[in-house]
Amino acid sequence: MSKKFVYLFSEGNKEMRNLLGGKGANLAEMSNIDGIEVPRGFTVTTEACMDYYENGEAISDAIKDEIMQYIDKLEEITGKKFGDVNNPLLVAVRSGSRASMPGMMDTVLNLGMNDDVAKAMGEKSGNPRWSYDCYRRFIQMYSDVVMEVGKSFFEELIDEMKEAKGVKEDVELTADCLKELAEQFKAEYKNKVGEDFPSDAKTQLMGAIKAVFRSWNNARAVSYRRMYGLPGHWGTAVNVQEMVFGNLGETSGTGVAFSRDPATGEVKLYSEFLMNAQGEDVVAGIRTPRPIEELKDILPNAYDELARNLKTLEKHYRDMQDTEFTIENGKLFMLQTRNGKRTAVAALKIACDLVDEGLICDKDAVLMIDAGSLDALLHPTFEPSALKKATPIGSALGASPGAAIGRIVFTAETAKQWADKGEKVILVRLETTPEDIEGMKAAQGILTARGGKTSHAAVVSRGMGTCCVAGCTELKIDYDAKKFTIGGVDYKEGDWISLDGSAGNIYAGAMETTEAVIGGEFARIMEWADKYRTLKVRTNAETEEECKKAIEFGAEGIGLARTEHMFFGEDRIPAFREMICAETEEQRIAALNKLEPIQQKDFEEIYESMQGRPVTIRYLDPPLHEFLPTREEDIAELAKTVGKTVKDINDIITALHEFNPMMGHRGCRLSVTYPEIAIMQTRAIIKAAINVKKRHPDWDNFVPELMIPLIGEVKEFTYLKKYVIETAEALIKEAGIKLNYLVGTMIEIPRACITAEDIAKEAEFFSFGTNDLTQMTFGFSRDDAAKFLDEYYEKRIFESDPFERIDQKGVGELMKMAVDRGKAGRPDIKLGICGEHGGEPSSVEFCHTIGLSYVSCSPFRVPIARLAAAQAALHENEEARIKG
Ligand code: ADP
Ligand code: MG
Ligand code: MG
Numbered sequence: 001m002s003k004k005f006v007y008l009f010s011e012g013n014k015e016m017r018n019l020l021g022g023k024g025a026n027l028a029e030m031s032n033i034d035g036i037e038v039p040r041g042f043t044v045t046t047e048a049c050m051d052y053y054e055n056g057e058a059i060s061d062a063i064k065d066e067i068m069q070y071i072d073k074l075e076e077i078t079g080k081k082f083g084d085v086n087n088p089l090l091v092a093v094r095s096g097s098r099a100s101m102p103g104m105m106d107t108v109l110n111l112g113m114n115d116d117v118a119k120a121m122g123e124k125s126g127n128p129r130w131s132y133d134c135y136r137r138f139i140q141m142y143s144d145v146v147m148e149v150g151k152s153f154f155e156e157l158i159d160e161m162k163e164a165k166g167v168k169e170d171v172e173l174t175a176d177c178l179k180e181l182a183e184q185f186k187a188e189y190k191n192k193v194g195e196d197f198p199s200d201a202k203t204q205l206m207g208a209i210k211a212v213f214r215s216w217n218n219a220r221a222v223s224y225r226r227m228y229g230l231p232g233h234w235g236t237a238v239n240v241q242e243m244v245f246g247n248l249g250e251t252s253g254t255g256v257a258f259s260r261d262p263a264t265g266e267v268k269l270y271s272e273f274l275m276n277a278q279g280e281d282v283v284a285g286i287r288t289p290r291p292i293e294e295l296k297d298i299l300p301n302a303y304d305e306l307a308r309n310l311k312t313l314e315k316h317y318r319d320m321q322d323t324e325f326t327i328e329n330g331k332l333f334m335l336q337t338r339n340g341k342r343t344a345v346a347a348l349k350i351a352c353d354l355v356d357e358g359l360i361c362d363k364d365a366v367l368m369i370d371a372g373s374l375d376a377l378l379h380p381t382f383e384p385s386a387l388k389k390a391t392p393i394g395s396a397l398g399a400s401p402g403a404a405i406g407r408i409v410f411t412a413e414t415a416k417q418w419a420d421k422g423e424k425v426i427l428v429r430l431e432t433t434p435e436d437i438e439g440m441k442a443a444q445g446i447l448t449a450r451g452g453k454t455s456h457a458a459v460v461s462r463g464m465g466t467c468c469v470a471g472c473t474e475l476k477i478d479y480d481a482k483k484f485t486i487g488g489v490d491y492k493e494g495d496w497i498s499l500d501g502s503a504g505n506i507y508a509g510a511m512e513t514t515e516a517v518i519g520g521e522f523a524r525i526m527e528w529a530d531k532y533r534t535l536k537v538r539t540n541a542e543t544e545e546e547c548k549k550a551i552e553f554g555a556e557g558i559g560l561a562r563t564e565h566m567f568f569g570e571d572r573i574p575a576f577r578e579m580i581c582a583e584t585e586e587q588r589i590a591a592l593n594k595l596e597p598i599q600q601k602d603f604e605e606i607y608e609s610m611q612g613r614p615v616t617i618r619y620l621d622p623p624l625h626e627f628l629p630t631r632e633e634d635i636a637e638l639a640k641t642v643g644k645t646v647k648d649i650n651d652i653i654t655a656l657h658e659f660n661p662m663m664g665h666r667g668c669r670l671s672v673t674y675p676e677i678a679i680m681q682t683r684a685i686i687k688a689a690i691n692v693k694k695r696h697p698d699w700d701n702f703v704p705e706l707m708i709p710l711i712g713e714v715k716e717f718t719y720l721k722k723y724v725i726e727t728a729e730a731l732i733k734e735a736g737i738k739l740n741y742l743v744g745t746m747i748e749i750p751r752a753c754i755t756a757e758d759i760a761k762e763a764e765f766f767s768f769g770t771n772d773l774t775q776m777t778f779g780f781s782r783d784d785a786a787k788f789l790d791e792y793y794e795k796r797i798f799e800s801d802p803f804e805r806i807d808q809k810g811v812g813e814l815m816k817m818a819v820d821r822g823k824a825g826r827p828d829i830k831l832g833i834c835g836e837h838g839g840e841p842s843s844v845e846f847c848h849t850i851g852l853s854y855v856s857c858s859p860f861r862v863p864i865a866r867l868a869a870a871q872a873a874l875h876e877n878e879e880a881r882i883k884g
Contacts, residue, residue: 004066007024007028007043008040008073009040009241010031012027012043020043020096021095021097021239022098023094023095023096023336024096024239041074042073043096044237046235049216050235053213057214059210074242078242084117088117088121090111090243091205091240092239093209093239094212095212095215095239097234097237098230104218105212106211108141109134109138109279113138127249129174139185141279145208147192154185157184158170161181169287215236223437224437226801232796244326245278246279246328251299251327254325256272257269257310257325258320258323259311259314262320262342262343263343263345263401265346270292270453273289273295275290282454288451288452289452306332318359319340320350322339347368351525352524369525376401378553379402381513381516382498383514387500392507393487393497394474394487396470396472397469398500398501399469400465402466405424405444405511406423406444408426408496411439412440415427415439415443419443426446427446430449432457444466446461446466446468447472448468448471449476450471452470469499496510497510498511515549518552518863526863526866530554538832539555540856541555547609547859553859553860557610557854558610560707561606572598576591588676593680595684599685599688600684601688604691604692612699613701614701616744616856621667621710623658623665624656625658628656662775662781668709675723686731686741693737694737705830707745708720708744708746711745717762724743725743744766746769747768747769747818753773756825757821757824757825759822760821761826764826767833768833768835770806770843771803773811774803774806774807777810778802808846833856836858839862844868844869848873
């Protein structure tokens with residue numbers, strides 16, 4: 001049997017989302033639930049989309065035929081006919097991939113109309129305004145997806161029409177105006193495409209399906225997928241569904257409804273609607289939607305049914321639902337349902353509530369939370385006392401919670417450019433559109449002048465965990481002058497403002513913030529996560545403050561303490577520079593002797609803060625020139641302290657210059673040249689440990705881990721290990737106590753992965769330094785790659801940033817090799833990771849799968865890693881269960 005590319009809604013169910021896309025699978029599932037009314041239709045599969053791409057962006061004849069067969073079926077089921085003036089079948093053509101990508105791809109409504117159908121529909125219904133509203137919308141949407149000119153182009157024509165007629169709202173446009181708009185749109189189509197606007201319904205349908213397939217690879221969709229780590233080979237399905245009309249008059253309308261509050265998680269019908277409207281009017285922010293309570297008075301039956309449907313759907317899906325509905329002459333139709341996007345706060349509350357309501361178990365609760373989204377909860381909020389004192393300059397809808405401070409920018413491009421330079425920005429827009437997505441991601445917060453709680457800005461920022469205040473109508477934005485006015489005061493691009501996304505308040509200036517704490521539902525979820533995870537979570541930290549925060553967030557040790565960060569302090573950099581400028585070994589040792597007690601004190605502090613948990617300390621890593629001064633006066637100062645001339649110092653700086661410092665004299669190579677550096681650091685580490693051990697003889701797990709970076713050849717390691725052990729043993733013997741310690745290495749050079757068996761025979765642990773491993777494997781520098789990687793995403797060479805998510809195909813394979821070979825060399829070798837990836841959920845899952853025993857990440861990412869580790873373990877159990 002040949003492959004089936006089209007399914008009636010009645011043939012599908014929610015398990016088929018890979019094939020039917022999320023929207024299609026859920027439309028099928030919903031159609032089969034008793035008591036819920038769904039307009040009928042069929043789904044063209046994601047496989048048909050992939051076939052379209054394999055077929056040189058053309059729909060094969062076989063698939064075309066199959067679609068035509070299903071049009072026949074739909075005509076039969078509905079009793080309507082495509083292109084028939086008396087009883088026309090009009091359809092919505094709706095995109096929908098596996099994962100929801102709101103607004104990223106295209107939808108065409110009212111397809112099947114032409115001049116004759118529009119005229120007949122208007123006459124038959126006695127409501128020509130409706131029929132021409134449908135017609136102009138159809139031409140507008142169809143032209144937009146086919147010509148890809150962007151929605152604003154048509155909005156402008158509508159605005160011109162409104163101005164010409166002296167009206168404010170779309171609904172005030174008469175049948176004649178709408179008819180005229182339809183003509184203008186068609187003319188524009190012909191002008192741009194070079195052909196008449198198609199009047200044949202089947203031609204329209206194939207055109208629209210093709211355009212939806214093509215929209216899978218539009219720039220917005222590609223960048224959205226990168227942001228959320230979705231692969232390009234999934235494709236989108238296309239749903240072809242009978243139209244229902246929310247624009248028939250005052251007993252018709254359309255809206256969106258959540259079964260719980262997506263911002264707080266509170267159990268209530270959270271919904272907005274518009275009467276006499278269609279499609280995206282609610283989301284687009286063109287008209288301001290009304291709160292659902294008003295529907296109670298207008299159409300009480302429809303209201304009750306909506307509330308009931310949401311309860312039914314929530315029970316059925318065992319999760320909070322986000323739905324779209326349309327009311328046609330008082331009758332309610334459900335057009336979509338999906339597990340709703342929510343803020344991190346809401347996610348935690350909903351998960352706990354669903355457990356308490358008996359709808360899910362604690363494992364489900366752990367699995368249903370997007371680990372990455374917790375980030376939003378781990379960052380500061382406004383200092384309550386500062387908040388009390390401050391007066392908002394304006395307030396609007398708190399659309400996505402959080403505290404954001406940043407400098408005002410007015411375009412997504414500027415937001416991105418400034419953020420790339422390390423600036424904190426607040427993106428201020430009339431309203432946002434899917435084109436703004438990159439800028440929204442780069443911004444600390446988003447402020448809009450228009451739109452409600454289900455507007456694009458609100459939905460997207462909640463999804464990203466970015467603070468958002470929406471619909472601030474008092475805000476007068478002047479894009480050209482790069483300023484906005486509120487309360488008679490001007491705020492210009494670059495000025496600081498603060499946003500409170502929970503209360504919806506806007507403040508001038510940068511307000512003081514306060515640290516986050518883990519309590520309540522967050523703590524409950526974390527407890528469940530800890531129950532199921534096997535991977536340990538450590539932190540990368542050097543200061544007492546970082547250690548404290550990390551422990552509070554659940555860190556079980558330090559996976560990376562970078563010693564070089566400790567040399568930058570004002571009290572130590574002079575001694576360090578003296579060491580670099582030393583000409584003889586004696587001079588160097590003299591300088592190192594000054595540093596040793598300082599380092600020792602640092603290490604004691606770290607050990608004490610970690611209260612006996614394991615601590616990995618890395619030996620000096622960066623090239624020496626990073627420590628030398630660059631400003632003239634500093635150079636002169638240094639010359640004076642070390643008793644040299646300015647020229648001498650400049651000569652030293654020149655001599656240390658490297659063409660490619662990332663691959664230069666750094667890491668273990670420094671200590672191979674100057675073993676006295678490794679000796680000094682060993683003394684500091686071990687002497688600190690001895691003191692701490694004496695103070696806390698009961699700390700049985702207290703085992704410092706000494707980590708030598710950048711090993712590529714085992715002999716480098718053995719050479720240095722000899723010095724380390726000699727030094728350590730002598731000190732321990734002298735102290736006369738028992739102290740365990742481990743000597744291991746970072747695995748961050750591809751050659752180390754390949755020769756891991758030999759290295760493991762000498763090293764007691766491996767810690768993957770995936771930042772260096774990634775740059776060395778790809779052969780591009782992480783400091784320079786940002787300049788060209790954007791182009792790689794645009795050209796779809798890369799789908800995600802390999803410095804953010806582990807490149808499993810390349811870097812990941814090397815890691816696996818190192819794990820296998822390492823274990824061959826030393827069966828009980830300890831394995832961990834300390835690169836940035838250690839706090840990124842998909843990378844954490846990968847680390848679990850290849851059998852690492854811990855990940856280490858920045859203190860703020862520790863809870864994320866704990867949750868991701870639990871999810872990895874639960875996924876693995878689930879797979880094992882399925883396999884039997
Ligand atoms: P998106 O994925 O961008 O939300 P949808 O396919 O859900 O796009 O379509 C957008 C809007 O079009 C819906 O919210 C709904 O209001 C309207 N719509 C979709 N299908 C129909 C239909 N069969 N009848 C009437 N309106 C529809
Ligand atoms: Mg939708
Ligand atoms: Mg490194």
